[in-house]
Amino acid sequence: MATLEIKDLHVAVQDMQDADATKEILRGVDLTVRAGETHAIMGPNGSGKSTLAYAIAGHPKYTVTSGAILLDGENVLEMTVDERARAGLFLAMQYPVEVPGVSTSNFLRSAATAVRGEAPKLRTWVKEVKQAMSDLDIDAAFAERSVNEGFSGGEKKRHEVLQLSLLKPKIAILDETDSGLDVDALRVVSDGINSYRADGDVGVLLITHYTRILRHITPDHVHVFAGGRIVASGGAELADELEEHGYVRFAGVTT
């Protein structure tokens, strides 16, 4: 039973204007995600949602100034980025990165080899990838293209979910995976996420601005993120309230 614990997390970023200064973005985040649970995080632009996701994944731009992140009791902060992934953490990025020159098929196989600890058998692997791609309505030709290079916004998001379904992490953080998807793509991607959830005992942290994805993927918990921390938590009904009234009720805490 995987558990991701985030305790009183404070994160700063190098100020882009002033190299010597740092800017605090996360100001005490407490959150526990257990296997079998889906948590949705909603909050205004710039409130620090992506920062939380990146801090968990270990992006070098973000410095954890205090607090803890534990995966099954292990100190995640002591792990390198790739160790975190091999330990079972996955981040579907809001803005997936283009890597020219590296083919998608080669990338997927390298990632699967790293995460599984051994190279998947070629024959079953080819089948597995084909199936996963067709489930997500991704054309087979994408396998030969460079990672994310020239992919449309929606194609990049599907490619993130493809990796999710192949790498099968214990805990998945999905940062606005629903943004920029058309209605059909949203259904396809939601199905992908749901079958990942159904396949194993996994925890999901879903960052979103819209309730429309929550109609496909029902969250157990909804958290309101503002000013670098969680300011309110509730059940699925909280999402509807947010959609109706916005974040005004929480405006006082954004600084």
Place this chain on the structure above:
Amino acid sequence: MTETLVPARSVPAGSRGERFTSYDVDAFEVPGGREEEWRFTPMRRLHGLHDGSATLDGAAEITVTSGPDAAGVTVETVGRDDARIGDGGVPSDRVAAQAWSRFETATVVTLDGTPAPVTIALAGPGAGNTSVAHLHLRTKPHAEAVVVLDHSGSGTLASNTEVVLAPGSRLTLLVVEDWADDAVHVGAQHVSVGQDATFRAVAVTLGGDLVRVSPTVTFAAPGGDAELAGLAFADAGQHFEQRLLVDHAQPNCRSNVVYKNALQGRDAHTVWIGDVLIRAAAEGTQSFELNRNLLLTERSRADSVPNLEIETGEIAGAGHASATGRFDDEQLFYLQSRGISESQARRLVVRGFFGEILNKITVPELRDRLETAIEAELAAIGS
């Protein structure tokens, strides 16, 4: 990689059409380092090859190995007065002319029919020594051959390599520059492509302190086809310079140039000069050149100067492109966030980058060896 397209200069500093050539070293002024053709080269590291102060106190060793059945391969050691010397072309810089003025014997390899791949090993004169060398490769009409020209060892070398393709012949020339850390090699290649002949070259530069190679391709008659591919992997402090000139003066010839360089470590420096000249007589020419550079670390530098001069409107097509990209932190983060280690991530990127060039190396043992050498270069990162 994030890529910035470098705008190609359309107005060259002095047309390549009027470049000066001579077999005589004294016909060239001693370069000071500011001249267009020397401005990228660290002159002090040339050990006097350019100004006559070098003493030729060593000898480069040339060993030619042909397949089990040496049919179709003739190897000769000839004097300066051999009538064939000079068929490939004429030196266009002072170091090449210096080597030409001073060599005593040349190795001539003639290829006929369809011989098995031939390897020419050229070993430097040894640390602290300097020498010149002269090689001459030629095909008979309709021959089809593969030659590996393998440079290694220590010391300082100025060399000329002539390549003369007879009508209808096809030559694949795989050049490896895998020198020891101290080595300095300034080489000129003079390639003459005969009627309907096909030249395929792949140049791989991996080792040496300073390696500067200037291939010049000319077409002796219509219908020639030349493809020049290359890759270089420059480490900290290494200077690798490739200066190509494809001179189209005959109709209906084709040329294609693709060079890729990866750089890692402080003061790694690559220079790529790609000159293509399409003269008035060269109607129906088709030509393309591409240079791509990949900076794997900070503080390395790739210079790239593509230059296309066209003197006729009647061409089939011509173009050039140059781009320098960086393997950046965001790409590294993305790959690592999928469980891939930092060293594996670099390997993926470099393999992908060089793959297109390595695939052109048609001798499997050589390709394997070079792939292994590139992996070893990558493994050295951060150490």
